[in-house]
Amino acid sequence: MAVFNVAYDPNDFPSLLIVLTAYILLEAAIESQAILGAFNSLDPSQIEAGYAIGFTRRQNLRRVIIPQLTAIVTPLFLNNFLKIIKALSLAFTVGVVDILAQARYAAALNFRYLESYIAAALVYWLLCGLLQVIFNRIERKMQFN
Numbered sequence: 637m638a639v640f641n642v643a644y645d646p647n648d649f650p651s652l653l654i655v656l657t658a659y660i661l662l663e664a665a666i667e668s669q670a671i672l673g674a675f676n677s678l679d680p681s682q683i684e685a686g687y688a689i690g691f692t693r694r695q696n697l698r699r700v701i702i703p704q705l706t707a708i709v710t711p712l713f714l715n716n717f718l719k720i721i722k723a724l725s726l727a728f729t730v731g732v733v734d735i736l737a738q739a740r741y742a743a744a745l746n747f748r749y750l751e752s753y754i755a756a757a758l759v760y761w762l763l764c765g766l767l768q769v770i771f772n773r774i775e776r777k778m779q780f781n
Contacts, residue, residue: 651731674708707778714771
């Protein structure tokens with residue numbers, strides 16, 4: 637009978653996989669709480685009204701509950717996505733090169749720290765601005781429905 641003695645070395649796992657797993661689990665918990673809070677903020681009479689006009693549970697979800705939830709949750713999702721982008725520089729601690737780490741490397745190679753950090757700031761600013769525009773359009777579309 638053979639006994640397997642398997643020891644896992646943390647360095648065997650890719651750093652990107654560790655960061656993705658950690659952020660996915662963290663954000664899934666945060667987003668689920670945002671959705672739960674939005675669901676609890678709905679007026680129970682809205683749900684009862686859907687049932688009163690003869691909607692099934694699925695129809696009530698699709699036509700009454702989810703449109704109201706998306707209008708409430710959209711700004712929360714934007715804040716969480718922006719927080720993720722800004723917190724990704726923590727991934728550098730396990731060896732994942734992000735925007736700020738790349739700026740540090742570029743600055744160390746050519747000793748142009750100001751230009752490298754300004755470029756990183758512009759990338760962050762453009763990324764956050766693009767997300768803001770996308771979520772503003774989604775939010776406007778949800779308000780008209």
